[in-house]
Amino acid sequence: MNVKVKSEDSNKKKGVVKAKVARKERNPINPTKFSPSWVAEHSKDAPGFKMELIGRIREGVKKADWKQLIHYTDSTEKEFEHILPASISSMQKKTVYGKETSERIYELARLFGLGYEVFDSKEDFKKWLMTPSSTLGNKIPFELLDSSFGFEMVESEITRIQYNVYS
Numbered sequence: 001m002n003v004k005v006k007s008e009d010s011n012k013k014k015g016v017v018k019a020k021v022a023r024k025e026r027n028p029i030n031p032t033k034f035s036p037s038w039v040a041e042h043s044k045d046a047p048g049f050k051m052e053l054i055g056r057i058r059e060g061v062k063k064a065d066w067k068q069l070i071h072y073t074d075s076t077e078k079e080f081e082h083i084l085p086a087s088i089s090s091m092q093k094k095t096v097y098g099k100e101t102s103e104r105i106y107e108l109a110r111l112f113g114l115g116y117e118v119f120d121s122k123e124d125f126k127k128w129l130m131t132p133s134s135t136l137g138n139k140i141p142f143e144l145l146d147s148s149f150g151f152e153m154v155e156s157e158i159t160r161i162q163y164n165v166y167s
Contacts, residue, residue: 036061036069036109040116053106060096061105069105073112074122083108083145107151114155118162133157 031037034052070077077088084091086101097105115125129142135157136144144150 031068031072032065035065036105037065037072039106039109040069040072040113042113057099057102057106059102060098061102063091063095063097066091066097066105069109073108074126080108082143107148108145111145111151111155111158114158114162118158129154135160 031041034056039053070080077091081088084101084104086097091097091101112125115129116122119125119128130140132138132140136153141154141157144154
């Protein structure tokens with residue numbers, strides 16, 4: 001088979017335009033819609049948002065989506081060990097997590113999304129999460145995330161900060 005290669009000058013004369021291909025960045029985060037990472041990036045509620053999340057929780061979070069959330073939050077699995085209802089070693093063996101673990105992952109995604117929005121940067125939010133809060137009984141907010149009540153308290157505190165309502 002013969003292939004003719006035209007010079008760049010002949011392409012310019014005929015109006016042929018070459019498209020430049022963008023380089024892939026290292027470890028790009030391009031989450032699928034409604035995955036935990038997507039939820040963290042799009043923390044605002046949209047029509048049908050919560051119903052979609054309920055369905056995703058029932059289906060179970062895929063291991064790849066969990067890993068993507070960890071990467072997005074600049075965290076490690078070890079940091080979330082006491083928060084998740086399953087051990088890290090157990091999670092590493094599965095490809096899809098159960099309902100309880102999936103729900104906690106989505107709670108984390110929503111909380112981190114809200115925190116990033118309110119604190120303007122991942123670093124500032126993570127610093128706040130690890131600093132004792134007087135309004136939370138001088139507890140470290142991150143340590144309260146192992147229960148639904150703790151999540152509620154931390155989320156409520158972030159919302160107060162968002163609206164400049166301090167106790």
